[in-house]
Amino acid sequence: MLIESPAAGVRTVPVAALHGSVADPLLESMNFLNEVTARFPEAVSFAPGRPYEEMFDPACITEYLDAYIGHLRRAGHTEQQVRTALFQYGRTKGQIHDLIAETVANDEGIHIAPEAVVVTVGAQEGMVLALRALFADPRDVLLVSSPCYIGMTGAARLLDIDVVAVPEGVDGPDPAAVTAVACEVRATGRRPKAYYVVPDFANPSGASMPVEARRRLLAVAAAEDLLVIEDNPYGFFTRESEPRPTLKALDEDGSVIYLGSFAKTCFPGARLGYVLADQRVRAGDGTTGLLADELAKIKSMLTVNTPALSQAVIGGALVLSKCRLRAVSGDIIDFYRTNLNTVGVELERHFPAERRKSLGVRWNRPDGGFFTVLRVPFVADQAALERSAKEFGVLWTPMDAFYLDGSGARQLRISSSYLRPERIRDGIARLAAFITAETQSSGKDGQQ
């Protein structure tokens, strides 16, 4: 690309292409999705992975803020120290690290020193920090469970890090496949450094890892000298009353770097996430420190520190929950559970066994989270999405952007997080009509 001046356009300056392991179509497909959504505001949209927002109340911001200020005062902060905490530059690793450490202990059974917590501008910044700290050499390769969340492939692209896909198995992310791909990568003279995975209700596939598979993955990580980057935005929203243990909770030898987010458990507008990085780092001189402190050095050059405002508001929410977010999130957990069930029930109603067999339509049945994936007998690309929006008033997310090789062309992602159940029923009816029409127009070749 070239820059030209707004005036005569005489000068031109090259702009860096976002080369690397993922192609521009990724961003373009996201932009197209936003653009279609804007053009068809009346359509039922299963596209955004956004949390439901009807329960958000502006008054709660002040309530959370006051709760955090009260917490600081009880902890002995003077009024000047309270002002400093809210308004001034802050600690690079963050100022609510203690509250976060207590919350992950209560909610996830992860016991970690507050010093090992790095508070970030969403989990996205955590991805960039982790990759920048771990990847030193052009031969270093990031393995990702595929299909993969575009935030991680995007972060790798930003840092020009090579990414290799590890295909999900029928039971979700597959430890045996990690071993196989790691060996293939080494055979090419490159070095697998880390494996990125969302073990609970992955975006986009909705797939999860059984507990036994989690233990096998940790064994593989130790055997293959891989670090595991665990991303857990959806673990809260499970069908079972007892969630599965996170990889970090099962991790006994420091294999797991954990990415957390408050975007779904509190709200996205704070852009608050965190990294748990308790690995030890040894310097050349033999002195040791925490990986979290290495991440902080990088963060100081990226965002300096995470906004004190966001930390204060989310910190207040944690204080009000007594650092037990799960315990106070029953209603919203039930809401997402009901929505996910509604998607499954409505799909079943419109595509009973015989019918879906004849049409060649399939979908998975995630144990929780926001996403369901449909496999259809036609190419579910941007043109199809356009027809779906225009003629049937329903939006969804094409899956090809989540695959490094552009496969997944005959899959579409249904997000059930953002809509009320009645709207979901309406939307699935529209989707069923769209799928039926597309399948018929695409003809027999679709049946597979």
Added chain:
Amino acid sequence: MLIESPAAGVRTVPVAALHGSVADPLLESMNFLNEVTARFPEAVSFAPGRPYEEMFDPACITEYLDAYIGHLRRAGHTEQQVRTALFQYGRTKGQIHDLIAETVANDEGIHIAPEAVVVTVGAQEGMVLALRALFADPRDVLLVSSPCYIGMTGAARLLDIDVVAVPEGVDGPDPAAVTAVACEVRATGRRPKAYYVVPDFANPSGASMPVEARRRLLAVAAAEDLLVIEDNPYGFFTRESEPRPTLKALDEDGSVIYLGSFAKTCFPGARLGYVLADQRVRAGDGTTGLLADELAKIKSMLTVNTPALSQAVIGGALVLSKCRLRAVSGDIIDFYRTNLNTVGVELERHFPAERRKSLGVRWNRPDGGFFTVLRVPFVADQAALERSAKEFGVLWTPMDAFYLDGSGARQLRISSSYLRPERIRDGIARLAAFITAETQSSGKDGQQ
């Protein structure tokens, strides 16, 4: 560095060193400064470039938030749209771009389309976005006015971009030196891509560019095919009632990318900054777009979007000021002006002409901003800072970290932003005693 597991420490994984154009001592000196500051809480500290914080009032957060919500309602937002704006994921380029465009028009005479504004997590993220967009090739070089703010050299280091220093002249950043260094860089087969400068009251030197020099710099940028990255955190805080025009206000051919920040004009805890990038970008297929949209693509992989909370609170402050921050900032502008004058007056009192000549002590007299630089006849390093803190109860910032070549060993930076005038008078007296003692102990060789 090596990572070892917290357990047996069997596994080791290399961690990427923060190599590049700036050495680790930079961060270490900042860490040392924080550590000394913590160890000597009673010392008068001229070290932090922080804004004064006594006027911060937690109540104003709710006041600003309400003002922004009122602004949205007047603009026709429904209650649901207000909720979405505060709590949900947002526009990648930001949601207060229109308020920022109006404010820079009123306060800086910069007339720019709101679409060319990218709202960032502090100016620091803006630096990373600009560098990642512009620097494509290992031969590309960033020129920086030297001594240079460590945030920019840090951002370049994060992205492994080579940095070459352009020494400040007696009148501050020097256009002729930019031409000379650009030619030297080309002679080595490398390509100068951009020049980073703080034209008003630079951190750390306090130096500014006369208006005529600004025009010459823009001519040099056009002639040398350089983009200028203008960073303007301190332009507000001038001795004159009429501030100098920014480079961006004088820019007629799209040479200038402007980095703005609300950290000093509002408060740092929002971590809110912005980039003005109205350069046109032409794609291979001939379609054109805005550089701001290229920055947004990168931002989507770095922080997704700037926290809506921070935008709402700062947006409210802009609304309350009718997008004329300068007009409502008279008191704080006077405060910083008084503080800077107090530093000069007190230095003059303790080091009258004859005495400073015999001691070999000099300082500059900035027209505004937060910083004054002293040249002393001894090495003002960490050991000297330790003695200054321990024996004289006064802190300052060693200057060597602001130079790529580690020069500036006999300079120290005095920040006058964070203290009350009476505390400044006390602190300069302590500093004078320290400088006198050091000079005498360092003996004749110091006299230069």
